[in-house]
Amino acid sequence: MRNITVLGTGVLGSQIIYQTAYHGFKVTAYNVRATSLDKARERISALSTRYLNDLPDATPEKIQAGLDNIAYSSDLAQAVKDADMVIEALPEDMATKETAYTELAAIAPAKTIFATNSSSLLPSSLMPFTGRPDRFIALHYANEVWTHNTAEIMGTSETSPEVYQELVRFAKETGMVPIQIKKEKAGYLLNSLLIPLLNAGSKLFGGGYAEPADIDATWRIATGAPAGPFQILDIVGLKTAYNIMAMSSDPEIIAFSKIVKENYIDKGKLGVATGEGFYKYTK
Numbered sequence: 184m185r186n187i188t189v190l191g192t193g194v195l196g197s198q199i200i201y202q203t204a205y206h207g208f209k210v211t212a213y214n215v216r217a218t219s220l221d222k223a224r225e226r227i228s229a230l231s232t233r234y235l236n237d238l239p240d241a242t243p244e245k246i247q248a249g250l251d252n253i254a255y256s257s258d259l260a261q262a263v264k265d266a267d268m269v270i271e272a273l274p275e276d277m278a279t280k281e282t283a284y285t286e287l288a289a290i291a292p293a294k295t296i297f298a299t300n301s302s303s304l305l306p307s308s309l310m311p312f313t314g315r316p317d318r319f320i321a322l323h324y325a326n327e328v329w330t331h332n333t334a335e336i337m338g339t340s341e342t343s344p345e346v347y348q349e350l351v352r353f354a355k356e357t358g359m360v361p362i363q364i365k366k367e368k369a370g371y372l373l374n375s376l377l378i379p380l381l382n383a384g385s386k387l388f389g390g391g392y393a394e395p396a397d398i399d400a401t402w403r404i405a406t407g408a409p410a411g412p413f414q415i416l417d418i419v420g421l422k423t424a425y426n427i428m429a430m431s432s433d434p435e436i437i438a439f440s441k442i443v444k445e446n447y448i449d450k451g452k453l454g455v456a457t458g459e460g461f462y463k464y465t466k
């Protein structure tokens with residue numbers, strides 16, 4: 184694989200674009216709106232600075248070579264005409280993805296592999312619209328891909344074993360650690376592990392058993408983990424956490440989501456991004 188097209192240039196799309204380009208692949212960044220491409224260039228340029236600061240082997244030349252490997256397009260047919268793989272990082276919305284895959288299926292070359300970065304929509308729910316079930320797979324990145332470099336690889340029952348192995352190779356060649364999932368699992372491995380921890384912490388606070396700092400300290404000191412659930416929630420962002428937890432029917436989670444709304448979100452304390460959540464952050 185040499186030519187990769189990424190659909191969507193938002194938070195994750197832009198990271199996948201630069202990570203792939205930084206490792207020497209030719210990448211086409213696609214957004215349906217031409218006006219969004221200028222924003223994508225800015226976002227990717229800012230990301231490249233993060234690479235320079237965070238990666239010990241990054242040099243200004245390597246950073247620039249990565250930027251030079253990226254082309255930008257708002258014409259889907261043109262963006263995918265030479266693609267060995269299309270990585271889809273569109274908004275997590277079934278209707279948007281269904282429309283995009285239906286269009287893509289009709290115009291992408293037969294050889295092109297489609298990979299979805301969807302977090303909660305299962306690949307088997309998108310597969311019927313791809314027109315190539317054997318060449319469709321999930322490739323799930325974690326936010327801040329250059330340092331949190333897991334690539335969860337998860338096929339459907341229809342994905343060909345060769346395509347699966349190609350993805351494992353691609354992940355390694357782009358500086359990712361391939362995480363091989365043997366059958367479809369909602370939440371992949373990462374969220375299957377993380378969400379129960381965050382829920383447990385939320386219930387301990389929501390149920391009035393202990394304060395966030397003590398819950399976090401227990402987890403950190405007794406297990407050696409670098410962060411407890413509330414430190415993680417501050418990174419995820421309290422709005423995202425609230426949106427997920429507000430759907431729960433568990434009384435302790437409901438109590439927790441009320442505290443989060445009234446004491447944090449309504450006061451503009453959204454986590455690391457705003458400088459304060461459960462903890463205060465300085466630049």
Ligand SMILES: NC(=O)c1ccc[n+]([C@@H]2O[C@H](COP(=O)([O-])OP(=O)(O)OC[C@H]3O[C@@H](n4cnc5c(N)ncnc54)[C@H](O)[C@@H]3O)[C@@H](O)[C@H]2O)c1
Nearest residue numbers: 191192193194195196214215272273274275300301302326
């Ligand atoms: N944000 C995360 O931490 C994270 C982590 C792992 C996976 N994901 C998954 O990655 C996907 C993208 O998430 P995100 O956080 O980057 O979302 P985002 O909203 O930041 O980005 C979506 C991008 O798609 C563009 N877009 C919208 N409709 C389009 C269309 N029809 N064609 C082309 N581009 C279109 C938007 O302009 C935007 O650039 C989702 O499936 C999400 O579940 C997100």
